[in-house]
Structure formats: structure tokens, C-alpha cells
Amino acid sequence: MASFEDEIFVVFRRSSSSTCLEYLRYYLNGSTWQKLDPVLPLPNTYASSRNPSIVSDDNDAKNSNVLHLAWQQGIESIHYEYSIDGMGGSSRTFLGYQNISSASGYTWNYNPSIIGFNGYSKVVWIGKRAVPPPENLAKVENKDGTTIVTDYEYRTIFRDPSYYRYWGFGSLVNSPSINKTNNNSAYVFSWSEINGIVTNKFADNSLSTIRTLNTTGKDLQLCNGSDKNTMFATSFNNTTLPYNLTFSQSIGSVVLEKENTGSINLGREGVVVKDSSQLYFTLGDVLVNGEKMPFKIIPDTFSVTSINDLNNYVKTNPFSVNDNTSLMYSVQYGVTDEEQLRRIFTESDAVSFRIELVDGSSEEVLGIFDDISYTKQNAVSYDNLCYEVSTAGIGNRTIYLRLVTTTSAGFNFSLTDKLDNQSIIAKRYVKQITYKDAVVVKEYALTQNYPNPFNPVTTINYQLPKSGSVTLKIFDILGNEIRTLVNEQKETGKYTAQFDASSIASGMYVYQLRVNDYTAVKKMLLLK
Numbered sequence: 001m002a003s004f005e006d007e008i009f010v011v012f013r014r015s016s017s018s019t020c021l022e023y024l025r026y027y028l029n030g031s032t033w034q035k036l037d038p039v040l041p042l043p044n045t046y047a048s049s050r051n052p053s054i055v056s057d058d059n060d061a062k063n064s065n066v067l068h069l070a071w072q073q074g075i076e077s078i079h080y081e082y083s084i085d086g087m088g089g090s091s092r093t094f095l096g097y098q099n100i101s102s103a104s105g106y107t108w109n110y111n112p113s114i115i116g117f118n119g120y121s122k123v124v125w126i127g128k129r130a131v132p133p134p135e136n137l138a139k140v141e142n143k144d145g146t147t148i149v150t151d152y153e154y155r156t157i158f159r160d161p162s163y164y165r166y167w168g169f170g171s172l173v174n175s176p177s178i179n180k181t182n183n184n185s186a187y188v189f190s191w192s193e194i195n196g197i198v199t200n201k202f203a204d205n206s207l208s209t210i211r212t213l214n215t216t217g218k219d220l221q222l223c224n225g226s227d228k229n230t231m232f233a234t235s236f237n238n239t240t241l242p243y244n245l246t247f248s249q250s251i252g253s254v255v256l257e258k259e260n261t262g263s264i265n266l267g268r269e270g271v272v273v274k275d276s277s278q279l280y281f282t283l284g285d286v287l288v289n290g291e292k293m294p295f296k297i298i299p300d301t302f303s304v305t306s307i308n309d310l311n312n313y314v315k316t317n318p319f320s321v322n323d324n325t326s327l328m329y330s331v332q333y334g335v336t337d338e339e340q341l342r343r344i345f346t347e348s349d350a351v352s353f354r355i356e357l358v359d360g361s362s363e364e365v366l367g368i369f370d371d372i373s374y375t376k377q378n379a380v381s382y383d384n385l386c387y388e389v390s391t392a393g394i395g396n397r398t399i400y401l402r403l404v405t406t407t408s409a410g411f412n413f414s415l416t417d418k419l420d421n422q423s424i425i426a427k428r429y430v431k432q433i434t435y436k437d438a439v440v441v442k443e444y445a446l447t448q449n450y451p452n453p454f455n456p457v458t459t460i461n462y463q464l465p466k467s468g469s470v471t472l473k474i475f476d477i478l479g480n481e482i483r484t485l486v487n488e489q490k491e492t493g494k495y496t497a498q499f500d501a502s503s504i505a506s507g508m509y510v511y512q513l514r515v516n517d518y519t520a521v522k523k524m525l526l527l528k
Contacts, residue, residue: 002056004065008033009083009092011042011052011069021045021052021071025092036091043094044081048074053123057116067092068121070100070112077101078109078125080161100161101125103414105271105280107336109157113178117187120162124176124189127157127168129336131384155418156191158207164303166416167207168269171195177222179231188251190222190233200235202251203419204228210421211255213248228252267330267424268295269416270314270405272351277344279374281353282332283403284424285386288319289326293401298415307405310413315402318360325391329401330425331355331370332384345376352406352491357389357435360398365440369433371491384425390434441465441492446513446520449499453525456502460485460511463494468516472497475510482509490515501526 001010006028013021021042026033042052052071058064067083081097101109106127114123131153155168156176170193178189190202190213200213200220217235225231229252237244267284286293293316304310321327333353335341351374357367369387374380405413418424447461460472472486482504485497499511506528513520 002054002067004056004058007065009054009056009067011054011071013050013052019047021049042069044079044097045071046073049079051111053112053114055114055116055121057119057121066116066119068114068116070114070121070123070125072110072112072125073099075108075110078112078123080114080121080123082121096161098161100159101127101157102276103164103271103273103278103412104157104159104166105129105269105278105336105414105416106155106157111176113176113189115178115180115187117180118184120160122158122160122178122187122189124156124158124178124191126173126176127155129153129334156189158189158203164414165298166271166414168416168418169203169210169420170201171420171422174218175220177220177233179222179224181228181231182224182226186228188222188228188231190220192218192220192235194218198239200233200248201421202233202254204251207417208419210419212421213254215246215248217246222251225251265420265422265424266292266294267332267418268314268403269332269418270310270353270403271414271416272405272407273412273414274349274410275344276337277341278336279341279351279353280332280334280336281372281403281405282418282425283314283316283329283355283401284332284418285328285330286316286401287326287328288321293317293319295417298417304413304415307407307411307413310415311402311404313415314405315358316400318398318400320396320398321391321394322396323392323394325394327389327391328386328430329355329389330384330386330423332425333370333372333380335374335379338379341374341379342376347376348408349410350375350406350408351411354404356402356404358400358402360400366394366397366399367435367439368492371493373491386425386430388430388432390432390436392434392436394435441494444513444515444518444520446511446522448522449511449524453527454501455526455528457498457500458524460497460499461494462497462513462520464490464492464515466516467491470495470513470515473512473514474499475512477508477510485511 008026011023022039023042024039025036027036050072054069057066065085070080073079077099078101080100083092083094106129108128112125154173156170156173158167172194173191176191180187186205188204193199198216200215215235217237219236221234229250231251233248267282269282272279296315354371355369356365441463445463449458449460470490474483506526
């Protein structure tokens with residue numbers, strides 16, 4: 001329900017068999033409340049519409065008595081529209097309808113909570129997506145040192161529907177709730193986290209901090225107030241009898257130092273969207289000698305309209321390194337629905353993500369990590385990894401890490417900032433890599449096989465500065481083809497192939513690499 005001085009507006013779902021959400025209105029006529037309409041269907045809602053959230057906003061400069069509405073469509077998406085007064089208050093016009101979770105990067109989106117704020121709306125909800133398959137479940141460490149296992153990621157998702165960008169807060173969240181001060185100077189949203197021990201947390205309109213309340217109930221509601229000092233959260237605790245409601249300390253009394261102890265972790269996620277198919281890649285938890293690295297600041301007026309916009313902001317601020325720097329970072333990548341991707345993608349659709357290590361002065365790409373490609377035939381399963389990078393050989397430089405996305409035509413893009421009190425990305429394992437192994441390939445090369453002479457197995461290395469269709473073949477000394485080791489499309493990088501000559505006779509052989517306009521030939525000797 002939402003109300004103004006002269007109007008009451010109620011949205012509801014009549015029963016589980018209803019074909020839509022419905023609403024009714026009352027208007028103050030003199031001193032009498034008058035029912036203006038019969039019960040009417042709420043536009044753009046259907047049988048799967050549920051959990052409506054509605055708020056009145058009389059601070060819109062363009063229109064009076066504005067209503068903002070959000071609801072859950074099935075369990076997959078959050079939809080939004082707003083309504084303005086019609087002629088003389090006798091009717092309402094519904095405008096701005098959109099699926100506001102369409103590029104969130106989450107498979108399931110539900111339980112919205114909405115406010116009107118200075119003529120705009122702010123919405124929070126739960127975003128959920130699958131994490132590693134059962135044999136590699138993510139482990140979450142509790143405050144008491146024990147661990148629990150989860151096969152899903154839950155975050156509090158925040159968005160202003162007029163702004164094409166998302167924020168994600170917390171982990172294993174439940175019951176997000178948003179409210180504001182009466183004078184529209186600030187807004188606050190809260191949620192509970194269930195990591196073995198239930199905790200209640202909140203963030204505010206700075207969108208840069210997370211703080212902990214002194215309540216522990218799973219279900220949370222946040223009230224408004226004249227300022228933050230008169231805003232409180234009420235939580236329902238049903239873990240032990242007697243079940244009870246608890247009242248938190250005031251929001252304004254929770255200072256950052258008390259809660260945070262410098263533990264906020266950061267991540268930035270790029271999302272690529274085609275119709276209802278979403279792919280995501282997160283770069284986060286970047287640590288340089290134990291210090292967290294922030295990401296490039298995104299202007300308040302920024303919107304993602306092209307892939308260049310995406311690539312320009314999924315990057316860290318520059319930081320200094322040398323041969324002995326401790327550098328760690330984590331990545332998370334996946335598809336919200338693999339079967340849906342296969343249905344929607346055409347044969348020519350392709351999306352690639354890679355992490356680049358870049359010189360901050362010359363903008364030279366020093367190294368490439370995590371070069372992941374998605375096509376209709378290759379819907380890569382979810383993964384998340386933590387990398388420990390040896391910087392030996394890099395010298396004294398200023399560098400930064402960035403996510404680079406490439407796509408074919410027909411895609412849209414979004415950005416998400418992610419904050420948590422613990423690691424943004426649950427670590428499956430730590431993978432040790434070296435800067436030298438990631439050095440960018442700048443020229444074609446085919447190396448001499450090793451060992452040579454050999455009996456009966458030898459290794460052949462080659463590298464590609466550009467992607468292309470690669471063939472690597474073995475010939476005898478008379479030019480007869482003996483074996484094809486490689487015949488496929490390859491991306492830029494370094495590759496290894498093995499040749500097992502158990503079934504052929506001793507003698508001199510030739511191996512040939514062909515890719516794009518490059519051809520190289522070398523000899524090798526088999527001695528049995």
C-alpha cells in the first residue's frame with residue numbers, strides 16, 4: 001500500500017490462481033474517502049507476477065503524486081513501472097515499464113523492495129546464480145572458524161531503474177529492505193546474511209561501505225526517519241523459542257570503524273546480454289603486497305552504451321610493482337543459463353573475456369590471463385579462481401589489471417560494482433602463475449622439437465600473435481603426409497603438441513606449421 005494526503009493506492013495478488021496483480025484506489029473528497037475505481041489489473045503483470053513493492057513519491061519535480069512499483073516476475077526477473085495522476089485525480093497513467101534485472105548477471109531475481117527518492121526510484125532485491133558443480137562446491141568461512149558449503153551465490157542487488165548500472169552487496173543474503181530519510185537527504189538498505197551465524201548488515205547512498213547491525217534475525221525490515229539517527233531495523237528471530245522481534249540500534253549510530261576494520265573487498269563485473277541470455281566475468285579481490293586495489297571511478301552520469309564503455313571501466317587503478325611484488329587477484333566467469341544461451345546464440349555469435357596486465361605509462365599489454373570464449377557450441381561452465389602471480393622479471397613499473405571483452409554484433413552490456421566484508425569471489429583454489437608465462441606473443445614461432453633425436457615421443461612448441469586456423473602436420477623426407485597433429489581454430493597464445501612415433505620407422509621427418517599467412521618447417525630425427 002502507498003498513500004498521499006488525498007489518495008490511497010493498494011496493490012495485491014488476489015489468489016494463487018490470479019492471472020495478474022490488481023490494484024484499487026481511494027481518493028479524499030472533502031472529508032470522505034471515496035473509492036475511485038473498481039479493482040483493476042495492474043498493467044504489464046501476469047499470472048507469474050508476485051511480491052509487489054510500492055511507494056508514493058511527492059518529490060517529483062515533473063509530476064505530482066507519483067507511484068513507483070516493482071514486482072517479481074516468476075523467480076527470474078524484477079519488473080518496474082511508475083504511475084502519475086490522471087485528469088483531476090480520477091485515473092492513473094502507467095509509464096516506464098521495464099525489466100530492471102535483465103542485465104544483472106543473475107539467473108534468479110526476487111523479493112524486491114523500492115523507494116522513491118528525489119523524483120527517481122531505488123530498488124533492491126536478491127540476485128541468485130549457481131556456483132561450482134557439486135564436486136567443487138564453494139566453501140564459506142564462518143565467524144567461528146567453521147565452514148559451510150553452498151552451491152549458490154546470493155547477493156543484495158541495488159539499482160536505480162533510470163541508470164544502466166548495478167551494485168551487488170554481501171553474500172548468502174536474505175530479506176533486503178530499503179528506506180530513506182524523510183527529507184530525502186539519504187537512503188539506506190539492509191539485509192541479513194546467513195553464514196552459519198545470522199548477521200544483519202546495511203549500506204547507504206554512498207554505495208561504498210557495508211556495516212553490521214546488532215541484530216541477528218533472518219527477516220529484516222527498515223523504517224524511515226527524520227534522519228539516519230531515527231532510522232532502525234526490525235528483525236524476526238525464529239531460531240530459538242520464544243520467537244521474537246528485535247529492534248536494532250539507530251542506523252546513524254553505527255560507525256564504520258566499529259564494523260569494518262578495513263575489511264571491505266571489491267570487485268567489478270562486466271555482463272554481456274543477448275535477449276534473455278547473460279554472460280558475466282568478475283575481476284575482484286586484487287591484492288598488491290596485501291593491500292586492496294580499488295577500481296577506476298565511474299562517473300555518476302556514466303551509462304554503458306558500447307563495449308568500449310565496458311572495457312574502459314572494468315580495470316583497477318594503477319599500482320607499482322617490481323620483481324618481488326606479491327600480486328593476487330580473483331576471477332569469476334559463467335553463463336546464467338547454458339541451455340538458454342544455446343537456444344539464443346546463432347552460429348556466428350561469440351563472446352570472449354580476458355584479463356590483461358597493462359603498463360600504466362606506455363599502455364603496452366604485458367600479459368594476458370584467463371582468455372575465455374563462449375559460442376553456441378561452447379557454453380563454458382562456471383568457474384572461479386584465485387591467482388598468485390610471480391612478478392619476477394617485470395622490473396620496476398606502474399601497471400594495472402583490466403578485463404577486456406570482445407563480442408560479435410547484437411549484444412548489450414552492463415556493469416556491476418560488488419562489495420563484501422569477506423572475499424568477493426569464493427576461492428575454489430589458488431593457482432600460481434608467472435608474469436613471464438603470460439607475456440604477450442608478438443610474433444609467430446615454431447620451435448625445434450625436444451628431445452631431438454627422439455624415441456618415440458617428442459614435443460613441439462609454437463606460438464601465435466593472432467588467432468587463425470592452425471594446421472601442424474608431419475611428413476616423411478619424400479613429402480608424404482604421416483600425421484596431422486593440429487587442425488583447428490586457435491586463439492593468440494603459446495601451444496604445445498606431442499608427436500608419438502611408435503608406429504613408424506626410424507628416419508628423418510619434417511613438421512610444418514601453417515596459420516594465416518605464416519608457414520614454418522623444421523626437421524626432426526627419430527632413432528629407435
